[in-house]
Amino acid sequence: MSEAGGQARYAKGDLVHIRKAYPIGHCRTPYYTRGLDGVVERMCGKFSNPEELAYGRDGHPPLPLYRIRISMGDLWPDYNGLANDTLEVEVFEHWLDPVMAEGTPEQ
Amino acid sequence: MTHHHEEHSHSPSQGQHPHRHPNQPDEEDGKITEFRLMEIALRELLIDKALITQQELNDTYLKMDRRGPHNGARMIAKAWNDPDYLDLMRTDATEAARKLGLEPTWLNLIVVENTPTIHNVVVCTLCSCYPWPLLGLPPDWYKSRAYRSDVVRYPRKVLKEFGTTISEDVEVRVHDSSADMRYLVMPMRPAGTQGWSEEALAELVTRDSMIGATIAIAPDERRAQPS
Numbered sequence: 001m002s003e004a005g006g007q008a009r010y011a012k013g014d015l016v017h018i019r020k021a022y023p024i025g026h027c028r029t030p031y032y033t034r035g036l037d038g039v040v041e042r043m044c045g046k047f048s049n050p051e052e053l054a055y056g057r058d059g060h061p062p063l064p065l066y067r068i069r070i071s072m073g074d075l076w077p078d079y080n081g082l083a084n085d086t087l088e089v090e091v092f093e094h095w096l097d098p099v100m101a102e103g104t105p106e107q
Numbered sequence: 108m109t110h111h112h113e114e115h116s117h118s119p120s121q122g123q124h125p126h127r128h129p130n131q132p133d134e135e136d137g138k139i140t141e142f143r144l145m146e147i148a149l150r151e152l153l154i155d156k157a158l159i160t161q162q163e164l165n166d167t168y169l170k171m172d173r174r175g176p177h178n179g180a181r182m183i184a185k186a187w188n189d190p191d192y193l194d195l196m197r198t199d200a201t202e203a204a205r206k207l208g209l210e211p212t213w214l215n216l217i218v219v220e221n222t223p224t225i226h227n228v229v230v231c232t233l234c235s236c237y238p239w240p241l242l243g244l245p246p247d248w249y250k251s252r253a254y255r256s257d258v259v260r261y262p263r264k265v266l267k268e269f270g271t272t273i274s275e276d277v278e279v280r281v282h283d284s285s286a287d288m289r290y291l292v293m294p295m296r297p298a299g300t301q302g303w304s305e306e307a308l309a310e311l312v313t314r315d316s317m318i319g320a321t322i323a324i325a326p327d328e329r330r331a332q333p334s
Contacts, residue, residue, distance in 0.1 A: 032232075085281075
């Protein structure tokens with residue numbers, strides 16, 4: 001964990017959108033979570049960028065990492081569990097966009 | 108591994124006739140892989156150049172083998188008995204591990220607590236991230252594609268396969284350990300354990316209960332287990 005770099009953009013409770021992007025190379029954003037909205041559960045700290053580390057670079061500057069809580073019903077439209085079941089996943093800041101109250105990504 | 112005929116029986120149709128099983132291959136019988144060759148070459152080179160010693164390697168192997176679920180269980184049992192420790196675990200779980208002399212130096216630990224309304228379960232869908240210093244090496248099922256893909260999709264069904272039925276008024280929360288944090292589930296303290304010592308409580312905390320696949324062992328189940 002490192003405190004270097006700028007301010008974290010999001011805080012606990014913020015509604016965010018996980019980017020629906022498919023870049024070439026290594027990244028730590030699971031496919032099945034891309035394109036979904038979730039709520040920031042916490043900011044975990046800043047960590048070296050795994051997309052750079054994977055190719056032998058230092059991954060600096062470290063980037064804010066968040067835990068995002070997603071509803072199982074949003075993940076799987078035919079989810080057969082219960083309505084309030086959830087999933088939490090770690091997502092780096094550059095994979096997140098803010099969401100306005102009405103649920104559309106901010107321009 | 109030797110295979111003794113005396114130690115197992117076959118269906119009656121096979122009668123008592125002696126027969127042979129195919130020999131199980133020895134460690135050396137498999138094809139040597141490129142990674143294995145690289146490991147041997149690098150290790151021998153490091154030792155020849157006196158950068159590391161065989162003794163240091165052996166010590167490291169032993170140290171790694173001493174990691175196991177008993178470490179995580181100590182933390183959970185202490186948190187069940189000691190409210191100050193529980194507070195520390197909630198605010199800085201890595202520090203809480205360090206306080207018990209555990210070695211999570213590289214670990215960014217989060218303890219997720221099971222409550223009467225939330226059951227937590229941990230997975231790493233991208234690979235096999237796991238809190239090694241506190242639980243030892245992960246079980247094979249944790250690394251399997253079946254567990255990794257099913258537990259985020261059908262968590263209640265997967266938990267049921269472990270014998271864990273989560274009631275309908277309890278939220279199931281799956282934690283995908285996708286980046287730098289590592290997770291330890293704190294199971295609920297079993298009923299009927301008031302006044303128990305940390306040592307006795309720790310015996311109720313299994314590896315699977317700290318992954319969230321099961322709950323902690325109940326005192327009466329423990330008595331029923333063969334010693």
